[in-house]
Amino acid sequence: MLNTFCKTPLWECNKELVRIALGQRPADVVIKHANYVSVATGEILPDTDIAIGCGRVAFLGIGHHTADRCIGPDTKVIDATGLFASPGLMDSHIHVESSMIGVGEYGRAVVPRGTTAIFADPHEVGNVRGLKGTRCMFDDKSSPLKAMMTPPSCVPAVHDVEDTGATIDAADIAESMQWDDVVALGEMMNFPGVFAADENLLDEIGETLKADHVVTGHLPLGNHSDKLSAYVAAGVTSDHECNTWKDVQTELRMGVYVQLRFGSAWLSMPEYLPQLIESGMDTSHCLLCTDDCHPNTLVSDGHLDRVLREAVALGLDPVRALQMCTINCAQYFGLGREMGSLTPGQCADLVLFDDLRDFNARLVMIDGDVVAKDGKPCFDPEPYAWPDWMTHTMNLGFEPTPETFEIPALADARLGVSVPNGKTCAEALAEKGVDISATLPDGTARVRVLGAESGATVTDDLVLDVPVKDGLIVADKEGDILKMCVFDRHHGTDGVHSFGFVKGFGIHGAFAQTVSHDAHNLLVMGDNDEDMALAAKTLLECEGGEVAVADGKVVALVELPVCGLMGTGHVDDVAAQVAKVEQAWRDLGCTMPSPFMTMGITSLACVPELRLTNRGYVNCVSFEMEPLIEA
Structure with missing residues (x-):
């Protein structure tokens, strides 16, 4: 495969590399006295020199073979005594x-x-x-x-x-x-x-x-x-x-x-x-x-x-x-002929580590250029000019209200739930001729629940007793069963949204995010409809992201306007916002590591066992749709 990722193609610079290796012209950079990590042989070779030119390794001085002859008046010499030289x-x-x-x-x-x-x-x-x-x-x-x-x-x-x-x-x-x-x-x-x-x-x-x-x-x-x-x-x-x-x-x-x-x-x-x-x-x-x-x-x-x-x-x-x-x-x-090892002819992509336990990078080079020192970049990326069509992708077609999240407890137990955007579940069912007054009495209903596991991509397909109150199926905070809703955010009122329940997060309030693999629709989860509606509305207003809501207030927000997935600021600023959302998860009762990532795959329909997409529950073993309520 043609390698287009190096500063200079080998066929353009191999003559120069030969001259550097033979000491006939000076190297651009010489690294001295490194503990050389030979990934080709699985060895660590002490007191090794590395001469670099044209963005590539020209000479490898192992043992008594030094790179001194490759050093000229303009050669940058780096003393790597005590450090470990590894490929990038x-x-x-x-x-x-x-x-x-x-x-x-x-x-x-x-x-x-x-x-x-x-x-x-x-x-x-x-x-x-x-x-x-x-x-x-x-x-x-x-x-x-x-x-x-x-x-x-x-x-x-x-x-x-x-x-x-x-x-x-x-x-x-x-x-x-x-x-x-x-x-x-x-x-x-x-x-x-x-x-x-x-x-x-x-x-x-x-x-x-x-x-x-x-x-x-x-x-x-x-x-x-x-x-x-x-x-x-x-x-x-x-x-x-x-x-x-x-x-x-x-x-x-x-x-x-x-x-x-x-x-x-x-x-x-x-x-x-x-x-x-x-x-x-x-x-x-x-x-x-x-x-x-x-x-x-x-x-x-x-x-x-x-x-x-x-x-x-x-x-x-x-x-x-x-x-x-x-x-x-x-x-x-x-790419193994030109990348992946620090051997003659290869790209000079390398790291000098303090040791091979903590892997603290003291210096990083890409194509022979120093790009980072002591954990700090030697470059400052210009803000990328994202076009409008990449930063305006929230097309829900309506603004959700608390009524949007209500789920009628219908006596027709096998009925699944998928609702056009802009309509409540009751309105959509009534238009289909369903008798929405034929609801279950207060008590419980046998409902399909998605079981989420900490640190795992797989989920469980559960059927549990979920509370019924005033003709509606509601979340069970004490039983750690939350309501979920997934909205098609790409097609406006031509899209549909669906309902489900999830167990394993243990939170009070509501969370919403547009990072919901892989369709990245609007995913909302919570223990009450009011907080869920506020969470959804907040992300509509900021063109996507992640939000935590509790008791009618926005607790933490990450704004991700680029496709509802990425921010436009400095990585440290985005990280600080994410840290606040993580803290909100903990404050509201969740003990998972990176719970918003686990939440984000509850709609991922290519991993077993049960997922909720905007069309409803998907059995990710048989790839058939499943009902919300079981008989």
């Missing part, structure tokens, strides 16, 4: 939108931590503004971070169960495969479509393979080797959805590149890494990824440096951990 870190699977900032600001947050490259799937923006929106997002070149795109494969994530703001098909993927910053196809979440030999999905895979790119995966099916074989045979070669050691073992044996995930809420890696280490299995097909990191995680705890700390604390050899986010990653994406 690469995140094999990330959604930049989850950081609630654009690509430029994302670089400001992660480059000082040692991250020099990301493989990013912009399917969040894709679901709101399509392929045009993803192109707009990645046209932000204000950061030196090598932001490589894996265009979204599943927009919508699953067909016929939700309404998105856009669609992306095989023709779009064929177009995107010609873009210089595209290196792979984004995660193939619609695995049912692959198993059903959906023509468009297989054509998307085909267009990717024809472009000599890889197809990244998403298969939360556990140990199902028959289905996994079909998935891999289709052309998918990686997966970040492993949750157990058995999943990891099975996928590695199938030749899959397993992406060990450790983000803000999806903390899969600790569940299986100790067993992977104990097994002694080869880890050259293991990559590290964060998948989703919120801005306060990035600012407070870090990015891949945080993942490395966790991996080493779990017992993984630090050099092997570094291989998983450098050379293994580059080789998987077809």
Whole structure:
């Protein structure tokens, strides 16, 4: 694959690199006396020199072979005594939108931590503004971070169960495969479509393979080797959805590149890494990824440096951990000839760490340029000029009121609930000829409830007794059963919204967000209709974001006007707003880590077991719609 991510193509500068290596011309930069992390051999080599020219490594001085002959009067010499020189870190699977900032600001947050490259799937923006929106997002070149795109494969994530703001098909993927910053196809979440030999999905895979790119995966099916074989045979070669050691073992044996995930809420890696280490299995097909990191995680705890700390604390050899986010990653994406290791001819993307335990980055270089020192960027991204069509995406068509959230307790127990925007549930049912006076008496009703679990992407499909009061089904605060509503925010009054219940958050008040994977519709959750209405109205007014409401007051707000997903400010400012929302979650009773991320996937229809989209409950095993009330 042609590498367009280096300052100078190798064929243009190889003569200069030869001269530098032979001491016939001076290097631009020489790093002296480093503890060199050889990800190619799994060694740490002390007192090593690295000479850099044209943005690439020209000479590697191991042992007594110094780079002194490469030093001229204008050469920048960096003394790395006591430091560890590693290739720059690469995140094999990330959604930049989850950081609630654009690509430029994302670089400001992660480059000082040692991250020099990301493989990013912009399917969040894709679901709101399509392929045009993803192109707009990645046209932000204000950061030196090598932001490589894996265009979204599943927009919508699953067909016929939700309404998105856009669609992306095989023709779009064929177009995107010609873009210089595209290196792979984004995660193939619609695995049912692959198993059903959906023509468009297989054509998307085909267009990717024809472009000599890889197809990244998403298969939360556990140990199902028959289905996994079909998935891999289709052309998918990686997966970040492993949750157990058995999943990891099975996928590695199938030749899959397993992406060990450790983000803000999806903390899969600790569940299986100790067993992977104990097994002694080869880890050259293991990559590290964060998948989703919120801005306060990035600012407070870090990015891949945080993942490395966790991996080493779990017992993984630090050099092997570094291989998983450098050379293994580059080789998987077809960039291994020029990126991923600090060897002659490769891009000079490197980090000088204090040690290989805390992974504190003292200096970061990209293409031989110093881009960060002592945790601070040496660059200041210009604010990106987002066009209006990317910052005005809230099209609900009406303003919700408390009555909007009322759910009649109908005697017709099998009736599902999906309501046109602008109408109450009672109005919509009456128009269908339903006798809305035939409600259940006060007491309880058997109602389907989505069970959310802390730190997990999977959910439970529960049927529980939920209170009925004055002919309405209401939330049960004491039983930790909250009301949910998902509104199509893309199509105005041509859209529909739906109702459901959720267990596991334990809050009083209401929360709403437009970060609701993957359609990113308006998701509202709470224990009373008044607070839910205020939460929804607040996000309509600010063009999207996240909000906490309690007792008729807005407690915390994150404004995300770019596609309802990203802010326009400094990463530290967005992180501070998110921290206030996190505190509001805690103050209002929730104990989950990053609960708004868990809330955001309650509508994600491509992960088992039960989800609520704007069309209603979806059984994400059978992919059939389910009723709200059970007999």
